[in-house]
Amino acid sequence: MLLKILLYAYSVKVYTGRRIAKALRQDIHFMWLSGMSRPDFRTINNFRSSRAKEVIEALFEQVLLFLVKHEHIKLENYFCDGSTLAADGNKHKIVWKKNAERFKDMAGEKCRELFKQIDTLNAAENKQYAGSDLEERGLSAQEVTAESIDEQVEKLDAIIASGTGKKHQRKANSLKKKLREKQAKIVGYEQQIAIAAERSGYNKTDTDASAMRMKNKELLPAYNVLAGCEDQFIVSVSIHQNTNDGSCFNDHLQKLKTQNHELPKAIIADSIFGTEQNYELLEKEETVTSYLKFPSFHAEQKKSYKQNPFNKDNFGYNSESDSYTCPNKKQLTFQRVYQQTHKKTGYQSTIKEYQCQDCSGCPFYSKCCKSTTGENRLIKVNEKLEAYKQQAREALNSERGVLLRKQRSIEIESCFGDIKHNMGFRRFHLRGIKKVETEISIVAMAHNLRKIHLKGIKKAA
Numbered sequence: 052m053l054l055k056i057l058l059y060a061y062s063v064k065v066y067t068g069r070r071i072a073k074a075l076r077q078d079i080h081f082m083w084l085s086g087m088s089r090p091d092f093r094t095i096n097n098f099r100s101s102r103a104k105e106v107i108e109a110l111f112e113q114v115l116l117f118l119v120k121h122e123h124i125k126l127e128n129y130f131c132d133g134s135t136l137a138a139d140g141n142k143h144k145i146v147w148k149k150n151a152e153r154f155k156d157m158a159g160e161k162c163r164e165l166f167k168q169i170d171t172l173n174a175a176e177n178k179q180y181a182g183s184d185l186e187e188r189g190l191s192a193q194e195v196t197a198e199s200i201d202e203q204v205e206k207l208d209a210i211i212a213s214g215t216g217k218k219h220q221r222k223a224n225s226l227k228k229k230l231r232e233k234q235a236k237i238v239g240y241e242q243q244i245a246i247a248a249e250r251s252g253y254n255k256t257d258t259d260a261s262a263m264r265m266k267n268k269e270l271l272p273a274y275n276v277l278a279g280c281e282d283q284f285i286v287s288v289s290i291h292q293n294t295n296d297g298s299c300f301n302d303h304l305q306k307l308k309t310q311n312h313e314l315p316k317a318i319i320a321d322s323i324f325g326t327e328q329n330y331e332l333l334e335k336e337e338t339v340t341s342y343l344k345f346p347s348f349h350a351e352q353k354k355s356y357k358q359n360p361f362n363k364d365n366f367g368y369n370s371e372s373d374s375y376t377c378p379n380k381k382q383l384t385f386q387r388v389y390q391q392t393h394k395k396t397g398y399q400s401t402i403k404e405y406q407c408q409d410c411s412g413c414p415f416y417s418k419c420c421k422s423t424t425g426e427n428r429l430i431k432v433n434e435k436l437e438a439y440k441q442q443a444r445e446a447l448n449s450e451r452g453v454l455l456r457k458q459r460s461i462e463i464e465s466c467f468g469d470i471k472h473n474m475g476f477r478r479f480h481l482r483g484i485k486k487v488e489t490e491i492s493i494v495a496m497a498h499n500l501r502k503i504h505l506k507g508i509k510k511a512a
Contacts, residue, residue, distance in 0.1 A: 053098045054110070055084045061497035064475045068092035068099070100481055104489040111492050112310055114499060115286065123503065124281045128455060129315035130462040131279040131303070131324065133296035134471075137478040138260035138487070140272035145254055145262050148247035155240035159195035162233045166195075169203050169226055172210065172219060197241075200234040249395065250292055259484040261292045274479065274487055277303040278495065279318075280466050284502055285495040286311065290488045297326045298395045304332060314339050319459045322346045328398040330439035342447060342455050345440050361419045363430040375405050375430065378415055383407045383430060403432045470498055 059080065060071045072092040074081040103110075118124045207230075210223040247253050254260040254272035263273040275291040277299055287307040291299040300320075308314060317340045318333060325345030333341040350356050351364075359365060360378040367376040375383040383405040391400045407427040410416055420428045446452045470476050474497070481490050 052085055052088060053090065053095065054103065056081060056095070057099060057103070057493055058497055058500060059084055061474070061476075061493050062501050066476065066480050068096040071095050099489065099493075100486050103493070104485055107489045107492045108310065111496060114496050115311065118284055118499065118503075123506070124284050124286065126281065126286070126311060126313075127316045128281055128458075129279045129286060129307075129318045130281065130459045131277065131300075131318060131320040132459075132463040132467070133275055133277045133291075133299065133323075134467045135263045135265060135273045135294065136276050136471075136476075136491075137265070138254060138257045138272040138274055139479050139482050140254035140257035140260045142269075142271050144256055145252055145270075145272060146243050146247065147252040147262075148244060148250065149252075151240045151243040151247070155237055155244070158233050158236045158240065162195040162200060162230065162237070165226055165230055165233070166203055169206055172222055172226070173206055195237065197234055197238055200230050200237070204230055257482040259292065259482075259487070261294070263294050274484070275299060276491055278463065278466060279303075279307065280463050281315070283462055283465050283469075284499050285466055286315075288491050288495045290484055290491055292484070293395060295395065296321075296323045297329060298393075300324055300326075300329045301332060301396070316340060317342055317455065319455045320344070321459070322348055325440075325443065327400055327433065327436040327439060328393070328396060330436070330443070334439075340446065341443065342452055343443060344447060344456075345443055348443070348447065351444075361415065363432075366430070377407060377419060377428060379413050379419075381407050381409070381413070383428065386429075400433050401435060403434065405430050405432065466498065469501070470494060474498065474501075 056071060056075070060066070060074065065071055065074055069092045071081075072090070072095060075085055075089050115124075119126065204227055207223040207227045211220050211227075246258050250261050252262045254262070257272060260272035260274060262270055263275065265271055265273065275294055275296070276288065277291060277296060278288040279286050287303070287310050289299070289303045289306045291302065293299055304314075314336055316338065319342040322344040323346070325343045325348070329343060330341060333339050333343070347356075356362065357365070363375075366383070368374075369376070372382070373385050377383060386404045386406050388401060388403045391402050392398070393400070406429045410420060410427040411425075413419070420426070422428075447456060474494070476494055479487050479490055481487055
């Protein structure tokens with residue numbers, strides 16, 4: 052009964068627990084669905100954030116089976132894209148990881164100054180360092196941690212307990228107080244850095260939410276929603292803390308496998324998804340045809356790109372000598388090969404470098420080379436990615452590929468448009484990534500139910 056209420060409430064743009072509880076007392080449609088039961092907002096919220104969270108994947112899978120059984124979808128073409136949705140967090144309470152690291156370093160520097168004062172005080176008491184210079188002991192460069200501060204506090208406690216001179220005791224007590232204050236700050240900054248993890252920052256009221264730039268250029272705590280659809284029915288949806296859709300595609304693909312047990316025959320996505328890692332992922336799936344654009348795909352269709360002789364893609368390649376030829380008929384020979392690691396995913400690519408031996412006196416130098424220091428033209432080539440891009444060109448420019456490319460913008464963008472504009476769902480109402488996953492699954496199911504209803508109206512007409 053509560054599930055029916057939630058799905059209907061999200062379908063008619065009623066999202067908060069109190070509004071749903073109010074509708075159960077006033078709206079005849081809600082009364083009929085609940086059988087005149089009137090659970091209060093606490094019951095509704097507890098169900099949505101706990102009970103529903105445990106079984107939401109199974110429920111979503113049942114909806115997909117229903118759609119397949121009634122031939123609404125065939126799981127043939129999967130149109131994928133991402134969109135940011137604001138989190139239920141205070142936009143003024145964003146913690147930036149860089150700031151936490153900077154403040155921690157500043158507090159550590161203050162602690163090192165206090166450490167020197169402690170050593171000086173201690174030396175005056177018992178000549179502990181026997182004339183050794185503090186810098187020789189590496190004190191000025193040591194990392195300040197909660198443990199190192201505890202060690203210094205023990206020294207101060209020893210001075211206070213010795214009872215030798217009230218002046219030294221007062222100084223020791225003052226230093227101890229300052230150290231404890233700095234220790235509390237350092238521990239706090241370390242916690243902030245740990246919570247941020249690989250992210251640039253997080254929100255205090257919803258620590259799983261990341262700061263993301265919205266379409267209106269506003270910086271808000273938000274989540275990245277990746278969804279895929281067929282015939283404008285949402286087939287899979289996932290939540291991510293990273294704004295880059297391409298970096299999230301692997302996790303989204305794994306969730307799609309879990310929900311559907313098999314992948315669609317074709318996956319179509321925009322240029323941000325066209326990375327070496329993603330092409331490799333789909334290559335391993337023998338039953339899937341990839342229609343992922345790559346970032347320069349649209350630029351390559353223009354005459355200016357194809358006819359630009361200084362573009363490295365238009366340089367002639369000689370496989371026998373493993374070299375490229377520039378517009379001035381000079382050779383760019385192989386220099387080295389190295390591994391490049393993607394910062395966010397850790398994926399490694401093999402890059403080959405080719406460089407011209409002598410660009411001096413070249414009449415095209417200013418057009419061909421961007422270097423301001425007179426360096427010779429250097430190009431970097433990822434052979435594996437280039438092979439994937441060639442496969443993508445052939446697929447995307449085929450008759451079927453052109454149709455799917457046009458259909459992609461209609462399919463998935465319509466889903467996001469319906470959710471954000473027609474359903475008015477632009478912000479999550481739950482906090483924490485697990486609860487947000489539950490809510491977006493309910494939203495997706497409500498969207499699918501609305502779509503079934505609209506198709507029924509069209510058929511009747």
